[in-house]
Amino acid sequence: MLIGVPKEIKNHEYRVGLTPAAVKEFTMHGHDVLIEDNAGLAIGFDNDQYISAGASIVDSAEEIFARAEMIVKVKEPQPDECKMLREGQTLYTYLHLAPDPKQTELLVASGATCIAYETVTDSRNGLPLLAPMSEVAGRMSVQAGAHYLEKAHGGSGTLLGGVPGVAPGKVLVIGGGVVGTNAAKMAIGMGADVTILDRSLPRLRELDDIFANQIKTVYSTIDAIDYYSSKADLVIGAVLVPGAAAPKLLTREHIANMKEGSVVVDVAIDQGGCFATSKATTHQDPVYVVDGVVHYCVANMPGGVARTSTMALNNATLPFGLALANKGPMQAMLDDPHLLNGLNVHKGKVTYKAVVDALGEQLGLEYMDAKAAIQM
Numbered sequence: 458m459l460i461g462v463p464k465e466i467k468n469h470e471y472r473v474g475l476t477p478a479a480v481k482e483f484t485m486h487g488h489d490v491l492i493e494d495n496a497g498l499a500i501g502f503d504n505d506q507y508i509s510a511g512a513s514i515v516d517s518a519e520e521i522f523a524r525a526e527m528i529v530k531v532k533e534p535q536p537d538e539c540k541m542l543r544e545g546q547t548l549y550t551y552l553h554l555a556p557d558p559k560q561t562e563l564l565v566a567s568g569a570t571c572i573a574y575e576t577v578t579d580s581r582n583g584l585p586l587l588a589p590m591s592e593v594a595g596r597m598s599v600q601a602g603a604h605y606l607e608k609a610h611g612g613s614g615t616l617l618g619g620v621p622g623v624a625p626g627k628v629l630v631i632g633g634g635v636v637g638t639n640a641a642k643m644a645i646g647m648g649a650d651v652t653i654l655d656r657s658l659p660r661l662r663e664l665d666d667i668f669a670n671q672i673k674t675v676y677s678t679i680d681a682i683d684y685y686s687s688k689a690d691l692v693i694g695a696v697l698v699p700g701a702a703a704p705k706l707l708t709r710e711h712i713a714n715m716k717e718g719s720v721v722v723d724v725a726i727d728q729g730g731c732f733a734t735s736k737a738t739t740h741q742d743p744v745y746v747v748d749g750v751v752h753y754c755v756a757n758m759p760g761g762v763a764r765t766s767t768m769a770l771n772n773a774t775l776p777f778g779l780a781l782a783n784k785g786p787m788q789a790m791l792d793d794p795h796l797l798n799g800l801n802v803h804k805g806k807v808t809y810k811a812v813v814d815a816l817g818e819q820l821g822l823e824y825m826d827a828k829a830a831i832q833m
């Protein structure tokens with residue numbers, strides 16, 4: 458198969474779809490790989506390393522999209538990229554369609570086969586291609602929160618760890634999955650006072666087993682959110698209903714009731730955000746203030762530590778990517794229901810139910826079962 462990797466074009470996005478090590482795996486399996494000129498240079502993967510791994514360097518994204526049978530990326534395709542996709546071509550990347558009607562329309566119009574990393578599943582009810590970036594974003598969320606709690610960055614001037622004689626800052630994590638667990642690890646490491654809310658009791662039990670008395674676990678009710686958000690110095694939004702738009706758990710009133718100079722980090726912003734006042738920001742301009750509360754809502758947080766993130770992402774995407782290339786996308790998806798769960802759009806049909814639930818009425822979309830779609 459001919460695989461193409463364009464340079465990422467989202468704001469301050471330096472990750473790249475394939476590392477040189479991953480390229481070597483593809484070329485050793487007999488595939489050809491095209492890499493856009495300097496696609497990985499910013500994170501220390503130069504053209505020579507890709508050439509040594511067996512890739513060819515190509516001057517433009519246009520040429521990659523025109524020639525490749527499968528496009529491997531990191532972020533959702535930007536409008537100019539969507540317009541270059543075509544029927545018969547496979548796109549393998551993050552999509553996050555439910556909160557993004559424009560991209561959904563463009564992918565439907567393209568006719569391409571679009572597999573979303575974030576909805577591929579595994580046998581333990583996990584999301585194996587989202588997990589590595591959730592680990593990164595969860596760990597970064599506390600780092601970002603601590604930074605913006607500093608006075609000079611708009612915060613209340615609170616040190617999360619406190620010092621002997623002064624109580625630590627209070628961190629509220631809403632959603633105790635991969636992001637939430639990794640946020641908790643960092644916050645505990647800094648010495649903060651950590652509370653995790655989740656609406657899954659089994660998950661709260663697991664968290665209690667992992668962290669014991671280093672955290673408080675609380676069942677996620679409106680009351681709990683009212684109480685803990687009003688006391689918090691830092692709130693981290695880490696909920697997910699797979700593929701769907703995030704539920705708005707903090708209202709405008711919650712934000713107004715928070716302490717002046719507290720910070721909210723809405724990691725779930727890539728699914729539309731779980732705070733009513735959230736709007737996506739960029740690494741270049743990451744924060745804004747509502748009712749005295751600093752909001753950090755960067756939709757591609759792992760892009761900030763692009764080298765670590767690219768390697769972590771490739772560890773997870775490689776086995777599925779190889780299956781897509783070795784067997785051909787349709788056979789690979791027929792053979793593996795977990796990979797099939799990643800299919801969101803195929804030949805103009807939306808094949809992921811939560812996307813149709815979010816956008817069907819607005820865009821006039823009808824849901825089609827993924828297996829039926831690839832067999833049509």
Ligand SMILES: NC(=O)C1=CN([C@@H]2O[C@H](COP(=O)(O)OP(=O)(O)OC[C@H]3O[C@@H](n4cnc5c(N)ncnc54)[C@H](O)[C@@H]3O)[C@@H](O)[C@H]2O)C=CC1
Pocket residue numbers: 575584587588590591592594631632633634635636637654655656657660677695696697698703704706723724725726727728755756757758759
């Ligand atoms: N902004 C960014 O750069 C990044 C964002 N993300 C996003 O972070 C979010 C979380 O991802 P993961 O931790 O991997 O998901 P996950 O599926 O591991 O965890 C989500 C947790 O939220 C809980 N939950 C769902 N509804 C809830 C509610 N109403 N109240 C309390 N808890 C609730 C679930 O029970 C689950 O434990 C996703 O939207 C993901 O796309 C992930 C990586 C990077």
Ligand SMILES: CC(=O)C(=O)O
Pocket residue numbers: 532551553587590591727756757758759760
């Ligand atoms: C998960 C995601 O969207 C990201 O890593 O940018």
Ligand SMILES: [Mg+2]
Pocket residue numbers: 712713714715716717748749
């Ligand atoms: Mg206030």
